Amino acid sequence: MCHGAEYKSPHYEKLGFDLVKQHMVSIGYPQEILEFEYDPAFPVRGLWFDTLYGNLLKVDAYGNILVAVHGFEFLKHSRIYELYPNKFITLDESRVYVLNTLFNLPETYLLACLIDFFTNSPDYAINDTGVVCGELLMSYQSVFQDIRNAVDYVHLRGELKQRTIENLEKFVKKDERLPTFLARLRESGAKTFLLTNSDYNFTDKIMNYLFDFPHGAKPDEPHRNWKTYFDIVVVNACKPLFFAEGTILRQKDHVYSGGSCDVFSKLIGAKGQ
Structure with a gap:
Protein backbone atom coordinates (compact mmCIF):
# COMPACT_ATOMS: atom_id res chain seq x y z
CA MET A 1 0.00 0.00 0.00
CA CYS A 2 3.00 2.29 0.53
CA HIS A 3 3.36 2.55 -3.27
CA GLY A 4 -0.19 3.90 -3.53
CA ALA A 5 -0.31 5.95 -0.35
CA GLU A 6 2.28 8.70 -0.07
CA TYR A 7 2.65 10.08 3.43
CA LYS A 8 3.39 13.76 3.93
CA SER A 9 6.93 14.47 5.06
CA PRO A 10 8.03 15.55 7.62
CA HIS A 11 4.63 15.54 9.38
CA TYR A 12 4.31 11.76 9.30
CA GLU A 13 7.88 11.12 10.44
CA LYS A 14 7.42 13.59 13.31
CA LEU A 15 4.26 11.80 14.41
CA GLY A 16 6.07 8.46 14.42
CA PHE A 17 9.07 9.94 16.22
CA ASP A 18 6.93 11.47 18.97
CA LEU A 19 4.97 8.25 19.55
CA VAL A 20 8.11 6.10 19.67
CA LYS A 21 9.90 8.36 22.16
CA GLN A 22 6.77 8.34 24.37
CA HIS A 23 6.79 4.55 24.32
CA MET A 24 10.50 4.51 25.18
CA VAL A 25 9.78 6.57 28.30
CA SER A 26 6.93 4.22 29.22
CA ILE A 27 9.37 1.27 29.31
CA GLY A 28 11.85 3.06 31.56
CA TYR A 29 13.99 5.39 29.48
CA PRO A 30 14.70 8.87 30.92
CA GLN A 31 11.95 11.50 30.80
CA GLU A 32 14.42 13.91 29.21
CA ILE A 33 14.05 12.22 25.83
CA LEU A 34 10.53 13.66 25.59
CA GLU A 35 12.29 16.98 24.93
CA PHE A 36 13.79 15.66 21.69
CA GLU A 37 12.35 17.38 18.62
CA TYR A 38 12.41 15.70 15.23
CA ASP A 39 14.80 17.32 12.75
CA PRO A 40 14.08 16.15 9.19
CA ALA A 41 17.39 17.55 7.97
CA PHE A 42 19.46 14.88 9.77
CA PRO A 43 18.24 11.37 8.88
CA VAL A 44 18.63 9.98 5.37
CA ARG A 45 17.69 6.63 3.91
CA GLY A 46 20.26 3.91 3.41
CA LEU A 47 22.39 4.33 6.53
CA TRP A 48 23.68 1.27 8.38
CA PHE A 49 23.48 1.12 12.16
CA ASP A 50 26.33 -0.77 13.80
CA THR A 51 24.74 -2.23 16.92
CA LEU A 52 28.14 -3.11 18.40
CA TYR A 53 29.61 0.40 18.53
CA GLY A 54 26.40 2.42 18.20
CA ASN A 55 27.44 4.21 15.03
CA LEU A 56 25.42 5.30 12.02
CA LEU A 57 27.41 4.50 8.90
CA LYS A 58 27.29 5.63 5.31
CA VAL A 59 28.91 2.91 3.21
CA ASP A 60 29.48 2.35 -0.48
CA ALA A 61 28.34 -0.70 -2.43
CA TYR A 62 31.40 -2.67 -1.28
CA GLY A 63 31.16 -2.02 2.46
CA ASN A 64 33.75 0.76 2.58
CA ILE A 65 32.82 3.29 5.25
CA LEU A 66 32.45 6.80 3.87
CA VAL A 67 31.06 8.52 6.98
CA ALA A 68 30.58 7.40 10.58
CA VAL A 69 28.48 9.26 13.15
CA HIS A 70 28.21 8.54 16.88
CA GLY A 71 25.14 10.36 18.11
CA PHE A 72 25.63 13.66 16.32
CA GLU A 73 29.45 13.51 16.36
CA PHE A 74 31.08 12.81 13.02
CA LEU A 75 34.02 10.50 13.73
CA LYS A 76 37.50 11.41 12.56
CA HIS A 77 39.31 9.09 10.16
CA SER A 78 41.69 7.97 12.90
CA ARG A 79 38.79 6.91 15.12
CA ILE A 80 37.07 5.10 12.26
CA TYR A 81 40.27 3.13 11.60
CA GLU A 82 40.44 2.18 15.30
CA LEU A 83 36.96 0.68 15.22
CA TYR A 84 36.90 -0.60 11.64
CA PRO A 85 40.18 -1.90 10.19
CA ASN A 86 40.62 -0.64 6.63
CA LYS A 87 37.43 1.42 7.11
CA PHE A 88 35.44 -1.64 6.06
CA ILE A 89 32.45 -3.49 7.49
CA THR A 90 30.56 -6.52 6.21
CA LEU A 91 26.78 -6.63 6.12
CA ASP A 92 26.36 -9.04 9.02
CA GLU A 93 22.68 -9.02 9.95
CA SER A 94 23.46 -10.05 13.52
CA ARG A 95 25.40 -6.79 13.92
CA VAL A 96 24.25 -4.35 11.24
CA TYR A 97 20.75 -3.03 10.61
CA VAL A 98 20.04 -1.27 7.32
CA LEU A 99 17.78 1.77 7.68
CA ASN A 100 16.63 1.89 4.08
CA THR A 101 12.97 2.95 4.08
CA LEU A 102 11.11 6.18 4.75
CA PHE A 103 9.59 4.51 7.81
CA ASN A 104 13.13 4.16 9.22
CA LEU A 105 13.77 7.92 9.30
CA PRO A 106 12.24 8.54 12.77
CA GLU A 107 14.17 5.68 14.37
CA THR A 108 17.37 6.80 12.64
CA TYR A 109 17.03 10.18 14.28
CA LEU A 110 16.01 8.71 17.64
CA LEU A 111 19.07 6.45 17.64
CA ALA A 112 21.26 9.52 17.12
CA CYS A 113 19.37 11.47 19.80
CA LEU A 114 19.64 8.75 22.43
CA ILE A 115 23.31 8.03 21.85
CA ASP A 116 24.08 11.76 21.88
CA PHE A 117 22.09 12.12 25.12
CA PHE A 118 23.90 9.26 26.86
CA THR A 119 27.28 10.47 25.59
CA ASN A 120 26.86 14.01 26.92
CA SER A 121 24.90 13.39 30.13
CA PRO A 122 26.97 13.45 33.36
CA ASP A 123 24.77 10.66 34.72
CA TYR A 124 26.16 8.12 32.26
CA ALA A 125 29.58 6.72 31.42
CA ILE A 126 30.36 5.57 27.90
CA ASN A 127 32.51 2.74 26.62
CA ASP A 128 32.98 1.49 23.08
CA THR A 129 29.99 -0.83 23.14
CA GLY A 130 27.48 0.75 25.48
CA VAL A 131 26.39 2.96 28.34
CA VAL A 132 26.95 2.57 32.09
CA CYS A 133 24.74 4.13 34.78
CA GLY A 134 25.70 2.98 38.26
CA GLU A 135 25.51 -0.81 38.14
CA LEU A 136 23.35 -0.78 35.02
CA LEU A 137 25.03 -1.59 31.71
CA MET A 138 23.14 -0.99 28.48
CA SER A 139 24.79 -2.17 25.30
CA TYR A 140 24.12 -0.29 22.09
CA GLN A 141 22.61 -3.53 20.85
CA SER A 142 20.00 -3.44 23.63
CA VAL A 143 19.25 0.26 23.05
CA PHE A 144 18.77 -0.45 19.36
CA GLN A 145 16.50 -3.42 20.09
CA ASP A 146 14.40 -1.33 22.47
CA ILE A 147 13.90 1.27 19.74
CA ARG A 148 13.08 -1.43 17.16
CA ASN A 149 10.52 -2.96 19.52
CA ALA A 150 9.05 0.49 20.21
CA VAL A 151 8.72 1.19 16.49
CA ASP A 152 6.98 -2.15 15.94
CA TYR A 153 4.66 -1.47 18.88
CA VAL A 154 3.70 1.98 17.60
CA HIS A 155 3.02 0.66 14.10
CA LEU A 156 1.21 -2.53 15.08
CA ARG A 157 -0.52 -1.82 18.39
CA GLY A 158 0.03 1.85 19.18
CA GLU A 159 -1.67 5.07 18.16
CA LEU A 160 0.06 5.71 14.83
CA LYS A 161 -2.66 4.33 12.57
CA GLN A 162 -5.49 5.79 14.63
CA ARG A 163 -3.85 9.23 14.65
CA THR A 164 -3.30 8.92 10.90
CA ILE A 165 -6.91 8.18 10.00
CA GLU A 166 -8.11 10.91 12.37
CA ASN A 167 -6.25 13.49 10.26
CA LEU A 168 -5.78 12.00 6.80
CA GLU A 169 -5.46 15.39 5.11
CA LYS A 170 -2.47 16.27 7.29
CA PHE A 171 -0.59 13.00 6.86
CA VAL A 172 -1.54 11.49 3.48
CA LYS A 173 -1.11 12.95 0.00
Missing part, protein backbone atom coordinates in the same frame (compact mmCIF):
# COMPACT_ATOMS: atom_id res chain seq x y z
CA LYS A 174 -3.91 12.47 -2.51
CA ASP A 175 -3.38 12.44 -6.29
CA GLU A 176 -6.35 12.35 -8.64
CA ARG A 177 -4.17 10.67 -11.28
CA LEU A 178 -4.04 7.45 -9.24
CA PRO A 179 -7.37 5.98 -10.52
CA THR A 180 -6.35 6.72 -14.11
CA PHE A 181 -2.91 5.17 -13.64
CA LEU A 182 -4.29 1.91 -12.21
CA ALA A 183 -7.05 1.70 -14.81
CA ARG A 184 -4.52 2.07 -17.62
CA LEU A 185 -2.38 -0.72 -16.16
CA ARG A 186 -5.35 -3.07 -16.19
CA GLU A 187 -6.38 -1.97 -19.69
CA SER A 188 -2.90 -2.89 -20.92
CA GLY A 189 -3.36 -6.43 -19.63
CA ALA A 190 -1.38 -6.12 -16.41
CA LYS A 191 -2.71 -7.53 -13.16
CA THR A 192 -2.89 -5.06 -10.29
CA PHE A 193 -2.83 -6.01 -6.65
CA LEU A 194 -2.67 -4.34 -3.26
CA LEU A 195 -0.47 -6.12 -0.70
CA THR A 196 -0.13 -4.58 2.76
CA ASN A 197 0.72 -5.49 6.33
CA SER A 198 -2.11 -3.26 7.55
CA ASP A 199 -5.47 -4.64 8.61
CA TYR A 200 -8.54 -4.21 6.46
CA ASN A 201 -10.13 -1.38 8.46
CA PHE A 202 -7.05 0.85 8.21
CA THR A 203 -6.50 -0.08 4.57
CA ASP A 204 -10.11 0.69 3.69
CA LYS A 205 -9.97 4.14 5.30
CA ILE A 206 -6.70 5.05 3.59
CA MET A 207 -7.80 3.80 0.18
CA ASN A 208 -11.24 5.39 0.39
CA TYR A 209 -9.48 8.70 1.04
CA LEU A 210 -7.05 8.21 -1.87
CA PHE A 211 -9.90 7.45 -4.28
CA ASP A 212 -12.30 10.07 -2.92
CA PHE A 213 -12.96 11.88 -6.19
CA PRO A 214 -16.32 12.62 -7.86
CA HIS A 215 -15.19 10.77 -10.99
CA GLY A 216 -13.69 7.39 -11.83
CA ALA A 217 -10.63 6.66 -13.95
CA LYS A 218 -11.78 9.33 -16.42
CA PRO A 219 -13.47 12.69 -15.76
CA ASP A 220 -16.67 11.54 -17.48
CA GLU A 221 -16.88 8.22 -15.60
CA PRO A 222 -18.74 7.77 -12.30
CA HIS A 223 -16.91 7.24 -9.03
CA ARG A 224 -15.85 3.63 -8.35
CA ASN A 225 -14.99 1.80 -5.16
CA TRP A 226 -11.22 1.56 -4.72
CA LYS A 227 -11.27 -2.26 -4.74
CA THR A 228 -12.45 -2.26 -8.37
CA TYR A 229 -9.02 -0.97 -9.43
CA PHE A 230 -7.27 -4.12 -8.18
CA ASP A 231 -7.46 -7.74 -9.28
CA ILE A 232 -6.48 -8.90 -5.80
CA VAL A 233 -6.31 -7.22 -2.38
CA VAL A 234 -4.24 -8.80 0.41
CA VAL A 235 -4.20 -7.36 3.95
CA ASN A 236 -2.39 -8.57 7.09
CA ALA A 237 0.43 -9.86 4.88
CA CYS A 238 2.94 -9.99 7.76
CA LYS A 239 5.95 -9.08 5.61
CA PRO A 240 8.76 -10.17 5.73
CA LEU A 241 7.24 -13.46 6.98
CA PHE A 242 5.09 -13.34 3.84
CA PHE A 243 8.20 -13.99 1.72
CA ALA A 244 9.16 -17.06 3.78
CA GLU A 245 6.73 -19.57 5.29
CA GLY A 246 3.92 -17.00 5.50
CA THR A 247 0.67 -17.40 7.43
CA ILE A 248 -2.73 -18.98 6.82
CA LEU A 249 -4.54 -17.46 3.85
CA ARG A 250 -8.10 -16.37 4.53
CA GLN A 251 -10.67 -14.87 2.19
CA LYS A 252 -13.72 -12.67 2.67
CA ASP A 253 -15.49 -11.58 -0.49
CA HIS A 254 -12.72 -10.32 -2.80
CA VAL A 255 -10.21 -9.54 -0.04
CA TYR A 256 -7.54 -11.95 1.20
CA SER A 257 -5.77 -11.91 4.55
CA GLY A 258 -2.32 -13.35 5.24
CA GLY A 259 -0.83 -16.00 2.99
CA SER A 260 2.66 -16.29 1.56
CA CYS A 261 4.53 -15.30 -1.57
CA ASP A 262 4.31 -18.84 -2.96
CA VAL A 263 0.55 -19.08 -2.40
CA PHE A 264 0.03 -15.57 -3.76
CA SER A 265 2.06 -16.33 -6.89
CA LYS A 266 -0.10 -19.37 -7.61
CA LEU A 267 -3.21 -17.30 -6.97
CA ILE A 268 -2.34 -14.75 -9.65
CA GLY A 269 -0.62 -17.21 -11.98
CA ALA A 270 2.81 -15.63 -11.66
CA LYS A 271 6.09 -17.47 -12.19
CA GLY A 272 9.69 -16.75 -11.28
CA GLN A 273 11.05 -14.52 -8.57
